[in-house]
Amino acid sequence: MSSSPDPAVGSDPDLARRRFPGVVARVLAVQVVTLIGLWLLNLAFGTP
Amino acid sequence: MHWIDWLLVAGYTSYVVWDGLRRTKDTDRMEGFLLANRNLPWWVVGLSVMATQLSAITLVGTTGQGATDGLRFIQFYLGLPVAMLILSVTFVPLLHRARVFTAYEYLERRFDGRTRTLTSLLFLLSRATATGVVISAPAVILSALFGWSMGWSVALVGVPAVVYASLGGVQAVAWADVKQVVVIVFGLAAIAVVLILGMPDGVGLTGALKVAGATGHLKPFDFRFSLTETYTFWSGLLGGTFLMMSYFGTDQSQVQRYLAARSVDEARSSLLMSAYWKIPLQALVLLVGVLIFSFYTFSPPPLLFNPAHDAAVRASDRGGEYAQLEENFQGALAERRAAAQAVARSSRDGSGEARAAFVVSETRVEDLRGAALTLAGEVTDENPRDVNYVISSFVFNELPIGLPGVFIAAVLAAAMSTIAAELNSLATASVIDVYRRRLRPREGEGHYLIASKVATAFWGIFACVVAVYASRLGSLIEVVNRFGSFFYGSILGVFLLALTGKGERRGAFYGLIAGMVTVGCVSFLAPSVSFLWHNVIGASTVMLVGLALGVVAPADPVPTSVS
Numbered sequence: 001m002s003s004s005p006d007p008a009v010g011s012d013p014d015l016a017r018r019r020f021p022g023v024v025a026r027v028l029a030v031q032v033v034t035l036i037g038l039w040l041l042n043l044a045f046g047t048p
Numbered sequence: 049m050h051w052i053d054w055l056l057v058a059g060y061t062s063y064v065v066w067d068g069l070r071r072t073k074d075t076d077r078m079e080g081f082l083l084a085n086r087n088l089p090w091w092v093v094g095l096s097v098m099a100t101q102l103s104a105i106t107l108v109g110t111t112g113q114g115a116t117d118g119l120r121f122i123q124f125y126l127g128l129p130v131a132m133l134i135l136s137v138t139f140v141p142l143l144h145r146a147r148v149f150t151a152y153e154y155l156e157r158r159f160d161g162r163t164r165t166l167t168s169l170l171f172l173l174s175r176a177t178a179t180g181v182v183i184s185a186p187a188v189i190l191s192a193l194f195g196w197s198m199g200w201s202v203a204l205v206g207v208p209a210v211v212y213a214s215l216g217g218v219q220a221v222a223w224a225d226v227k228q229v230v231v232i233v234f235g236l237a238a239i240a241v242v243l244i245l246g247m248p249d250g251v252g253l254t255g256a257l258k259v260a261g262a263t264g265h266l267k268p269f270d271f272r273f274s275l276t277e278t279y280t281f282w283s284g285l286l287g288g289t290f291l292m293m294s295y296f297g298t299d300q301s302q303v304q305r306y307l308a309a310r311s312v313d314e315a316r317s318s319l320l321m322s323a324y325w326k327i328p329l330q331a332l333v334l335l336v337g338v339l340i341f342s343f344y345t346f347s348p349p350p351l352l353f354n355p356a357h358d359a360a361v362r363a364s365d366r367g368g369e370y371a372q373l374e375e376n377f378q379g380a381l382a383e384r385r386a387a388a389q390a391v392a393r394s395s396r397d398g399s400g401e402a403r404a405a406f407v408v409s410e411t412r413v414e415d416l417r418g419a420a421l422t423l424a425g426e427v428t429d430e431n432p433r434d435v436n437y438v439i440s441s442f443v444f445n446e447l448p449i450g451l452p453g454v455f456i457a458a459v460l461a462a463a464m465s466t467i468a469a470e471l472n473s474l475a476t477a478s479v480i481d482v483y484r485r486r487l488r489p490r491e492g493e494g495h496y497l498i499a500s501k502v503a504t505a506f507w508g509i510f511a512c513v514v515a516v517y518a519s520r521l522g523s524l525i526e527v528v529n530r531f532g533s534f535f536y537g538s539i540l541g542v543f544l545l546a547l548t549g550k551g552e553r554r555g556a557f558y559g560l561i562a563g564m565v566t567v568g569c570v571s572f573l574a575p576s577v578s579f580l581w582h583n584v585i586g587a588s589t590v591m592l593v594g595l596a597l598g599v600v601a602p603a604d605p606v607p608t609s610v611s
Contacts, residue, residue, distance in 0.1 A: 020137065023133075023136075023320060024133055026324075027129050027132075027133060027320065027323045027324055028129070030324050030325075030327075030328065031129050031327050034327050034328045034331055035122075035268065035327070037331075038119055038122065038266075038268040038331060039268060039269065041257065041261075041266050042119075042261065042266040042267050042268060044257075044261075045254075045257040045258050045260070045261035045266055046261035046262075046264065046266040046267055
């Protein structure tokens, strides 16, 4: 598949594909940190 | 409310409408009006996606949910980031590259015209009534708070959005959404700061969290696997992923946002904004609710949060019964306050006894509130649930001058952003998929542009009329919501079938019908199954039936034709 940007859609599929694992990791990291934060909040102040 | 607050509300609403009207340039063609010439930057689209999903009822309802049920509602959103990641590599490039106006238009290219028309009509039916409910919910609250008639409240919530959406199109809607998100987040942050600073001396944030934690308000997860419990970790993660994929991937009110982005990459980035920030933002909203719960353990809350119900019960012939409940309530509150002080000041190791005493006093307060709610339901003949009035009660009784105005502006902002986007999408689907495709296929660009503006205004008036009556038809709203859940998952199934490249036109059409019938049967025969699972059931049925029909009785290939 061509790696040159498609002017009609302004995107480079290969570049997007290469970046995607990093995007997934960052999105999941933000969610995991938030959810662990809530879980720790309950652990610290919630019902033992 | 103080006149300064009213000035803030009037100023903000006028500004949003004026700014919307200012952005009517470049909307003299269909693509400009309906898709902003596919030229919006990713962050505008991203904020618009977030604003559309955050309706007024989310703002007041979710904080109320946090105050009554705690953090467990966060589980509802667990599937959202997963859905966004999947959509950003599947539906987004597919639909954006297809250069379509509506998601359903793509289905005609892939399958046939009847699948397109059916999905579009299902969208129009559900979204039009849902828009009425979106207007009705905050209008009911404004009506109860200020004693206005329902007609005036609906006009205040609905008319500004109808005006700027009709004249400015998606461009006006998206840029207005940017401002709406800023006002909403600022309003929430201001309330959070006032709550933390407003805790009694010696309690502070730590004490407030101990009090909330003692009653399980800080428990975010329920790891039980249950088909009947609505909010569990698994229903949120699995059912939520299907629901969010359906909403963000196939609902025109969302798809239209990212079709207006400059490129596939920008469309993808706009969806990922929600993937990053939705759960943290929702956690903030719920934590504000939890802090309101703690606040009201130290300051006396009203027995009924809905002021209209409170007044109605007092004025009724059962006013004496209510006065007795109120007296008992004050006693129970005093006990709870003392128990809460003990919990807030206790160390973690020695807090067992204090927590147990607090839980007992909290149960007594809740029992009395339950009795008052039952009484309100019997007197008013309306749903007495007052979770949506918790935050407004706090805002109007506890916040300094200026902040109630910001709060009302935030509620209106949340409502307008959702309404305007939904009107846009309703107009687009009705003109592109029905009017141009089925009724008047050979008209010029100018004709369809005028039709789009008229359609936006028509759906706005329709939604406002539904909103006025929706408040009196509580059970109908429930029917509408249940009806919507019949086909949400099924529509997702059709798009997934298109994505696999294996399904064919007959499989898609009959699969869609089979999916809706299956969800309908599950809904009626096993009503206790949580609606989050309906999406999984609907989508899976469409896929299975569609693929099976493709193998057993393959149809002739369909010619590619799109209006």
